[in-house]
Amino acid sequence: MPDDELMPIGAFARRTGLTASALRFYADSGLLRPAQVDPVSGYRYYGADQVTRAAALRRLREIGMPLTAVETALDAEPDDAARLIDEHVAKVCEDAAAVRRKAASLTSSLTSSLTETPGLPIAVVQGPVLADAIEQVLTATVREPDIPVLGALRVEATPEAVTLTATDRYRLATRTLVPAEAASATWAGTVDGDQLRAVTQEIRRSTLVRAEATPHALRLRTADREDRHCRLLPEEFPDHRLMLASLPEATTRVAVSKALLLRALEEHPGERITLRATRHGLHVLPAAEPASTGAALTATVTGQDLRISFELTTLYPAVSTAIGPDLLLDLRGPDQPGTIRSADRGDLTTLAMPTEPGRTPSARTDHAS
Known part of the structure; x- marks a missing residue:
């Protein structure tokens, strides 16, 4: 050479x-x-x-x-090289899952040493129902080391209901569960979201889960498995009740098929999406092309015609985790949180903060904090 x-x-x-x-x-x-x-x-x-x-x-x-x-x-040839990369990624994911399980067990052991005092019984809930609710609500979290409560789950228990809430400031998800057995205590605490995620599979395989509050953790007890302890966070959770109470009435209501809306969102190419609701139905438009006809969905729209834009990463999780085949979108205008909930079951509700087309995500106003 x-x-x-x-x-x-x-x-x-x-x-x-x-x-x-x-x-x-x-x-x-x-x-x-x-x-x-x-x-x-x-x-x-x-x-x-x-x-x-x-x-x-x-x-x-x-x-x-x-x-x-x-x-x-x-x-290797390109196809074989791609297969080797996929196999490597799969192994990394498996190893990471194993580490999470071991870390959860270790954390539980360390936390349990601080919680030897009897726990306060706060709820008995069906395991599969609780696991689904945790995963659904935790979609509205974000990891921010400086604000750990944005990655946490707020648990509020009364003898009549257990309410789970999470918010990342741009979304707020809440679901209310009916206990399998009524408890006499009223309790509220903010629970580490990562530790809850790590125990959901065990919870899902248990018929009943008994939740007990200790000074430092939420203890989850099942009949045939080791107790799990999920750390309580001392930081104050955002005042979501005040935000919910101050929401104006919806000006536009849209009833639409969850499957149709999900498909339109999945086929959407951009980071932002615009919904245009009229008496003719719901149109899913590219946010950067307001004159586009977009995808037309059959929907029942009542109230005012409205054009509203969302970050796709904000709207999609709210739609995908909703319960049932049909959704209700309660919209309050282009600068107010929209509510996404099931048409037939309203116990899972997600608020999604809209954004103005052309604005960067960091430029949005924190209405949910």
């Missing part, structure tokens, strides 16, 4: 995003040998035709693929 087609290791490192030390390591391991090594100085030189392999090597290592698998993937 002529010298003018070779790059010294420093230049090759800058071009490929790999450090010089990494290139030396990959050369010694046989994954990416230099095209030429000066026999006197030991300087390493690489060819332009090695850039593609080096970039692929870097990206495979960035997703944590082990060296032996990287070598196989680099030398």
Whole structure:
């Protein structure tokens, strides 16, 4: 290879995003040998035709693929390389799930050492129902280290009902459950959302779950499994009751098939979506093209004609987790939270904050906090 087609290791490192030390390591391991090594100085030189392999090597290592698998993937045909990547990702996900389960068990053990005092019985709920409710409501959470309650679940229990609530400031989801057995206590607490997610599968396999409150945790007890403790957060939960009480009356109500609306959202190509409700039905439009006809859905619309826009990541979870085949959208105008709930069962309700087309997500007003 002529010298003018070779790059010294420093230049090759800058071009490929790999450090010089990494290139030396990959050369010694046989994954990416230099095209030429000066026999006197030991300087390493690489060819332009090695850039593609080096970039692929870097990206495979960035997703944590082990060296032996990287070598196989680099030398494989495209279809085989894609399969190897998929297998690696599946294993990473399985390992992460196992870590979450072990972490939940460890956290439960550590927390239980602080909660030896008898717990206050607050509710007995059917396990599958409770697991579904936790997963549905937790879709309205977000991980923000500085505001941990935005990733948490607010639990409020009375003898008549157990209410679960979560909010990320742009969405608020709440679901009310009827206890299988009435408890005499009234209690409220904010529970770590990640720890609840980690125990939902165990809860789902239990006929009944007995919830007890301790000073530091919510204890979940089942007949044939180890008790689970989910940490209580000391931070104050947003005043969602005040927000709900201050909502104006809906000006537009839309009854629409959940399946039809979900399909329209899934086929929508953009980050933002506009709903146009008229007496003729519901149109799902690209937010950036207000004159577009979009997807026309059969719907029953009462009240005022309305055009309202949402972030797709805000609206889709609210629609997908709703219960039953039909939805009611209670809309209050383009700058007020919209309510998404089941047409036949209103015990799961989600509020979604609209956005103005053209605004970035960070520019939205925090109406739900």
